[in-house]
Amino acid sequence: MTTLLVAEHDGRTLNEATARALAAAAKLGAPVDILVAGEGVGAVAEAAAALAGVARVRVADAPALAHLRAEPLSALLVGLAAAYDAIVAPATSTMKNALPRVAALLDVMQVSEATAILGPDTFERPTYAGNAIETVKTRDPKLVMTIRASAFAPVGAGGAAPVEPVAPPADAGRSAFVSAELSASERPELASARIVVSGGRALGSAENFRALIEPLADALGAAVGASRAAVDAGYAPNDFQVGQTGKVVAPDLYVAVGISGAIQHLAGMKDSKVIVAINKDPEAPIMQVADYALVGDLFELVPALKAAL
Amino acid sequence: MPIKILVAVKRVVDTNVKVRVKPDGSGVDLANVKMSMNPFCEIAVEEALRLREAGKASEVVVVSIGPAQAAETIRTGLAMGADRGVHVKAEGRIEPLAVAKLLKAVIDREAPGLVILGKQAIDDDLNQTGQMLAALLDWPQGTFASKVALGDADVDVTREVDGGLETVRLGLPAVVTTDLRLNEPRYASLPNIMKAKKKPIEEIDAQTLGIDLAPRHTVLKTAEPAARKGGVTLGSPAELVGKLKETGVLA
Numbered sequence: 001m002t003t004l005l006v007a008e009h010d011g012r013t014l015n016e017a018t019a020r021a022l023a024a025a026a027k028l029g030a031p032v033d034i035l036v037a038g039e040g041v042g043a044v045a046e047a048a049a050a051l052a053g054v055a056r057v058r059v060a061d062a063p064a065l066a067h068l069r070a071e072p073l074s075a076l077l078v079g080l081a082a083a084y085d086a087i088v089a090p091a092t093s094t095m096k097n098a099l100p101r102v103a104a105l106l107d108v109m110q111v112s113e114a115t116a117i118l119g120p121d122t123f124e125r126p127t128y129a130g131n132a133i134e135t136v137k138t139r140d141p142k143l144v145m146t147i148r149a150s151a152f153a154p155v156g157a158g159g160a161a162p163v164e165p166v167a168p169p170a171d172a173g174r175s176a177f178v179s180a181e182l183s184a185s186e187r188p189e190l191a192s193a194r195i196v197v198s199g200g201r202a203l204g205s206a207e208n209f210r211a212l213i214e215p216l217a218d219a220l221g222a223a224v225g226a227s228r229a230a231v232d233a234g235y236a237p238n239d240f241q242v243g244q245t246g247k248v249v250a251p252d253l254y255v256a257v258g259i260s261g262a263i264q265h266l267a268g269m270k271d272s273k274v275i276v277a278i279n280k281d282p283e284a285p286i287m288q289v290a291d292y293a294l295v296g297d298l299f300e301l302v303p304a305l306k307a308a309l
Numbered sequence: 310m311p312i313k314i315l316v317a318v319k320r321v322v323d324t325n326v327k328v329r330v331k332p333d334g335s336g337v338d339l340a341n342v343k344m345s346m347n348p349f350c351e352i353a354v355e356e357a358l359r360l361r362e363a364g365k366a367s368e369v370v371v372v373s374i375g376p377a378q379a380a381e382t383i384r385t386g387l388a389m390g391a392d393r394g395v396h397v398k399a400e401g402r403i404e405p406l407a408v409a410k411l412l413k414a415v416i417d418r419e420a421p422g423l424v425i426l427g428k429q430a431i432d433d434d435l436n437q438t439g440q441m442l443a444a445l446l447d448w449p450q451g452t453f454a455s456k457v458a459l460g461d462a463d464v465d466v467t468r469e470v471d472g473g474l475e476t477v478r479l480g481l482p483a484v485v486t487t488d489l490r491l492n493e494p495r496y497a498s499l500p501n502i503m504k505a506k507k508k509p510i511e512e513i514d515a516q517t518l519g520i521d522l523a524p525r526h527t528v529l530k531t532a533e534p535a536a537r538k539g540g541v542t543l544g545s546p547a548e549l550v551g552k553l554k555e556t557g558v559l560a
Contacts, residue, residue: 052479063527070440071449071450074444095469097440099440100437100444101444104440131327132533133534134528136529174449174479175450178478180475181472182475183473231490236351239473245428245429253558274553275394277540287540288539291539292549294545294549308550309550
């Protein structure tokens with residue numbers, strides 16, 4: 001039969017995590033349809049149809065789907081499930097919210113954050129904050145799975161899949177969107193950036209974070225990340241957090257500034273291609289995963305690094 | 310009217326332990342490793358207690374599913390201030406789908422107005438149970454909560470989402486899962502630890518609930534993640550820029 005991939009988007013543009021999850025979904029060996037759910041998502045559907053290797057794009061356009069709340073999105077997916085062997089989505093906050101609800105309604109377990117597809121029913125996924133990699137085989141009749149997007153390269157463009165509407169489900173109306181406070185940023189998106197510069201507790205203040213980390217990130221064309229300690233201390237907003245409980249990134253270059261390297265943080269970045277640590281403590285755990293380290297005062301080293309670029 | 314709150318808690322390897330994969334690939338070595346309440350579950354208990362202290366909840370019931378030792382985790386919740394416990398006794402690996410079904414069975418009897426869970430357990434990192442429970446109950450869900458404002462008939466949940474924060478309004482009863490920044494859990498004081506020993510824990514044998522607990526996933530192998538090569542300490546930022554250009558990550 002067919003695989004249904006749920007597209008991640010913000011209502012206007014298709015998120016790159018979708019193209020990465022498509023690469024994983026294709027490895028299941030069946031044709032892949034993409035579902036674009038939301039309100040006024042015509043442009044997103046066109047972008048999805050242009051991805052290489054897509055069989056069909058199915059579009060559910062309705063006010064109830066505007067913010068992709070779990071209740072209407074899961075009702076939609078359960079309604080479509082009969083025609084699919086597998087329902088797959090990138091492990092974004094939207095999909096981590098909705099897909100387990102779909103799985104339970106279909107009476108199957110979910111495969112969470114798959115990092116490798118070994119066959120149509122066998123997958124690798126990290127556990128214990130990335131300190132162990134499990135190979136799991138499912139015996140469920142239908143696959144529900146989220147994909148760790150950073151583990152897969154995105155598929156390219158060049159497709160021309162047909163776009164077909166699907167009827168949205170009725171909204172039970174027991175949940176409602178109230179408001180959103182989204183962080184505005186001109187920088188690349190953290191989860192898919194090629195370079196990430198992250199700051200930790202050693203920066204000491206939100207002012208220092210802005211004065212040191214952001215200019216270095218801009219000089220590198222990088223996204224900005226933060227450790228949990230920096231977020232908890234109020235130096236950076238929540239959605240900057242890299243780690244087991246924040247975002248998982250695997251950029252070409254990850255620069256950790258004033259970050260000790262707790263297990264929780266390493267879980268979110270240790271698959272980066274090249275890791276640079278700037279830290280005054282040569283014994284910090286981050287040094288064990290860093291390819292290159294500068295040991296010394298970050299307040300001198302960071303401006304000097306920016307100047308050297 | 311104040312409502313009853315049910316909190317699900319899980320006993321997991323302590324967050325500060327660096328786990329080791331067994332050489333034969335059969336799993337991680339949990340023999341003689343310190344175990345604790347999952348950190349997100351502590352946040353869930355704390356939030357329930359704060360709602361009770363604000364006069365919005367009448368009772369806080371802590372539920373855990375697992376072997377005999379899971380009672381210790383329930384006792385930790387009682388020492389923090391929860392009123393009573395329910396221990397669903399079950400051996401072996403119980404997956405989130407089965408946990409959600411067992412919790413539903415308890416909830417059908419207890420009829421709470423709100424259920425709070427952690428967003429994920431730090432051992433399996435699955436992040437499913439709360440969503441699955443909400444599905445089985447056909448209740449609305451507020452996952453990854455960083456703020457919970459409980460009203461008479463509904464609850465406003467501010468959620469940590471990828472781009473920032475989002476607030477949803479859920480009709481009660483509802484399921485909420487906690488994110489890190491919801492609150493700072495309290496420590497149990499010694500007098501409260503003593504008092505907790507007298508609080509009741511009801512025991513239910515999972516087998517009596519008529520739920521299929523057999524895992525749907527078979528773990529074929531558990532492996533160490535690929536190790537990184539040892540790195541080098543460089544003398545200057547200029548040297549670093551040179552190395553990064555050599556490796557091609559900088560143009």
